[in-house]
Amino acid sequence: MIETTSKPTGCASRPLRLGVLDLVPQAEGAAAEQAVAEAVLLARLAEQSGYGRYWAAEHHDLPGLACAAPEVLLAHIGAVTRHIRLGTGALLLPHYSPLKVAETFRLLSALLPGRVDLGIGRAPGGPAHASMALSGNFLQRVYGMEQSVQALIELLEGTYVYEGHPVQANPVPSTEPALWMLGTASKSAVYAARNGCGFVFGAFMSDEEPSEVLASYRKAFVPSRRLAEPQTLVAVSLLCADTAAEAAELAKESRNPRPEGSEQPQRKHQIHGTAEEAAAALQKWQREYGNDEFLVMNPVWNYEARRRSFELLAACVLNHNDR
Template sequence: MKIKPLKLSVLDLVPVFENRDDTYALGQAELLARTAERLGYSRYWVAEHHDMPQLACPSPEVFLAHIGARTERIRIGSGAVLLPHYNPLKVAESFRLLASLYPGRIDLGLGRAPGGTAHVSMALSGNFLENVRKMPDKLKDVAKLLQGSYTYEGEPVGARPDPPVPPEVWLLGTNKKSAEYAAEFGMGYVFGQFMSDVGGEEVLRTYREEFVPSPMCPEPKMIVTIGVICAETEEEAVRLASSSSALFRNETPEGDSAPYSERRLLVGTPHTVKTKLEQMMELYGVDEFMLVTMVADYGKRLRSYELLAREFGVEV
């Protein structure tokens, strides 16, 4: 398999650090998006979470409208809209509107996680497990709405407006089931390595082998999302990683000597991290990585992205 030159993108969970408030965190997210564009990153995606005090974005589509107005070129998208909670028509309308405002720049990333506690999920959309069971039908409906072929009770229903360039559609996941869905409905697939202690080789192979071409995605497209912490020295990078988010905590028996999972999080100098990414690129057969950096210092978070961009040949 021929691998294209490696591309880097950003996934922002919009964390609330340093005893700051949500408004400050959203401002730092905007700064990260503008910085990512300046540094030459391919995409800036924002996640969806509900009633989590440490994460400030429950509505990616609203925040993306803000980010789109403050950037010019970088692709922007959701990582992800949690589809079990929502009506496919409303999702398609929201992202077609974004794609009309910012043509050729919008990505619709879809997921099936709850994004909050059981009670939050019930307050948001009722029976979450029942909604997850409907996920294949919802994915099918989103695809039809974006392609202009959706009907309700035999009558055509359209998702307006009609953008000059439709949003790219991606399904996010950490297992074979999500890969099978992405393959069945002809969508791009994003493997969340930063949330999994299992390697993605088999998951990505399943997606490639079962992929069915669609008008949205005529051939398989894959991204791997991985945690990254870069610093000028290995010691500083390890120090930052040791005090970073519980998202990357090592849950294996050797956790005392390795406080973070080396499968979920790449730590080191820019050269070290670049080498690890290039090894993963060869192992997984992908040419794009989406980076999650959860350092409890907004300045050091930005610096991590800057250092890696410089290592890949971008002047900062």
């Protein structure tokens, strides 16, 4: 973890849009029921505080993470919220049939019109044996990712044909889910751009320069039926507390995800401090990357502390936007 070197200059002065990226942690000693109840509570708090999105991540057989089926969690959250957009960060497409994914998220979109984001990724989301138990030869399925993405797009556009026969993913909602691709490198960004999808850059899990990755996406973007102009989100790890000292103490117990094969947590785009310091960091990144919307992942498994963190950040950044 690092603290921003930017000096606090008060709350954000340029409009910023924020969303929540929730790994759905299961704290030590907490039951699974409490973990998912806390996710629901966080989503409702996010909506009340002005966050525009709540996204849940998918993981399998990883200790301390309680969400293996984000689409199920999102369906419940949608029933107890009113307008916040709900999405996956990410649904791991190589594990699944594109038809089943399209059907599931079209159903969600029918239940929650205009509120569903389908964020897809290609990571296994867990150890090798869990991946094999879930979907067989995962590497082989990753090799077929391009075909899976194309099939998913065609299913969402109503143009998919299998062996000469049209196949429709039902139900057909009035508003399709918004399709996003998540990645940590320029290759993923360009692939998202060429498919006319929104792109989410996982900055807190990447050592690539975000401005270069986002520039490669914008340069390669091809307008599609789903998206006329390039659209980006930047995911960061951010922990706020009432004082910098309290944030530093909480950071000692934080759990930031790390890139595959890395023995040390990635330090860039992982911030802890006061809300004013966090706002200064977000403003700096906003200027550098030309990006106005960020997904915030909180690395603390202490439920009360992470709720407080999102409250403080919203009071500083989102409430300021309304002034």
